Amino acid sequence: MSAGTGPVPLAAGAERPPSTEYDVALLDLDGVVYIGPDAVPGVPDALASARRDGMGLGYVTNNASRTPEEVAAHLTDLGVAAAPEDVITSSQAAATVVAGLLGPGGRVLPVGGPGVAVALIAAGLTVVDSADDHPDAVVQGYGKEVGWAQIAEAVVAVRNGARHVATNGDLTVPSPRGPLPGNGALVAVVQGVTGVPPLVTGKPDPAMHAECVRRTGARQPLVVGDRLDTDIEGARRAEAASLLVLTGVTDPTSLLAAGPQRRPDLLAPDAAGLLVPHPAVEDTGRSWRCGAWLVRTAEGHRALELASSGDRPSGGDGLDGLRALCVANWSMNPDDGVAARVVAADGRAAEALGAWGLVPARR
Numbered sequence: 001m002s003a004g005t006g007p008v009p010l011a012a013g014a015e016r017p018p019s020t021e022y023d024v025a026l027l028d029l030d031g032v033v034y035i036g037p038d039a040v041p042g043v044p045d046a047l048a049s050a051r052r053d054g055m056g057l058g059y060v061t062n063n064a065s066r067t068p069e070e071v072a073a074h075l076t077d078l079g080v081a082a083a084p085e086d087v088i089t090s091s092q093a094a095a096t097v098v099a100g101l102l103g104p105g106g107r108v109l110p111v112g113g114p115g116v117a118v119a120l121i122a123a124g125l126t127v128v129d130s131a132d133d134h135p136d137a138v139v140q141g142y143g144k145e146v147g148w149a150q151i152a153e154a155v156v157a158v159r160n161g162a163r164h165v166a167t168n169g170d171l172t173v174p175s176p177r178g179p180l181p182g183n184g185a186l187v188a189v190v191q192g193v194t195g196v197p198p199l200v201t202g203k204p205d206p207a208m209h210a211e212c213v214r215r216t217g218a219r220q221p222l223v224v225g226d227r228l229d230t231d232i233e234g235a236r237r238a239e240a241a242s243l244l245v246l247t248g249v250t251d252p253t254s255l256l257a258a259g260p261q262r263r264p265d266l267l268a269p270d271a272a273g274l275l276v277p278h279p280a281v282e283d284t285g286r287s288w289r290c291g292a293w294l295v296r297t298a299e300g301h302r303a304l305e306l307a308s309s310g311d312r313p314s315g316g317d318g319l320d321g322l323r324a325l326c327v328a329n330w331s332m333n334p335d336d337g338v339a340a341r342v343v344a345a346d347g348r349a350a351e352a353l354g355a356w357g358l359v360p361a362r363r
Contacts (some may be wrong), residue, residue: 031248064141
């Protein structure tokens with residue numbers, strides 16, 4: 001849908017659980033299924049329930065450090081049934097692109113975790129160890145062991161004419177300690193030194209989601225992710241519906257300010273949102289209502305006022321007020337990624353805004 005002409009994202013909600021409306025969930029991993037070595041609480045059980053509802057599951061990750069076999073084994077250890085063919089990594093996407101550019105046997109210097117080199121070899125490319133081996137391309141992906149030596153080899157190779165290909169541009173990766181530097185941060189170092197912009201092959205490029213659709217035979221897929229710039233924009237570019245979860249990188253502040261291509265169709269605290277209906281946001285022409293929350297324009301349309309209605313809101317997932325705020329803001333700014341000033345009409349609204357990290361100002 002084009003910005004400003006179609007339905008406002010989040011407004012329609014879902015009358016039935018997404019696990020019964022969509023045939024396949026295309027799930028991001030870091031920040032959605034697990035954070036670091038541990039599963040997001042409750043998510044393995046939620047995914048098992050989604051399978052029982054008839055929903056297929058595919059895993060689409062921008063993390064290039066591990067092979068599909070390693071990712072599938074990790075998921076299985078966490079209680080999420082997965083086979084290697086269910087997993088698509090950004091290393092695989094990069095290897096496919098580079099093989100198309102260089103042809104069989106092309107010489108490539110991998111920078112990143114083991115998954116990068118394994119994917120390149122599987123694509124019929126020749127892996128080299130040093131810039132002195134005259135690689136035709138450098139493929140750079142995330143790896144915890146990446147350090148100065150590997151970055152230096154990449155810089156020399158790119159400066160000597162090798163094509164710089166990045167598996168993804170994610171600046172951060174989620175961790176139990178908060179966001180940490182991701183592949184995009186290290187890619188920026190190589191670009192900064194060489195002055196050569198990289199070719200980025202991972203999400204939001206639609207190729208990874210398209211490959212997962214091909215493998216799973218999905219007719220009506222739902223992308224589930226925690227990042228606006230990769231998962232949600234990638235879903236939009238692949239013409240798939242999307243569900244944003246708040247267990248990873250994105251917070252309510254950045255969601256409210258999301259640009260037209262980064263606005264999800266559904267919102268949930270975590271991937272258990274696959275199992276429940278999602279409330280619609282009613283636009284009355286002067287206000288927006290979701291559940292027990294009401295949003296009105298204020299201060300001459302320069303602000304949005306959140307108000308609770310009736311008794312203290314109960315039930316649901318605690319995000320109805322945020323849904324109403326997002327739909328209101330996106331309705332007022334269909335073509336721009338800006339966030340209106342938000343004010344609280346009452347104490348309950350101020351409490352909710354504080355919980356979402358939106359600075360409340362009681363009127």
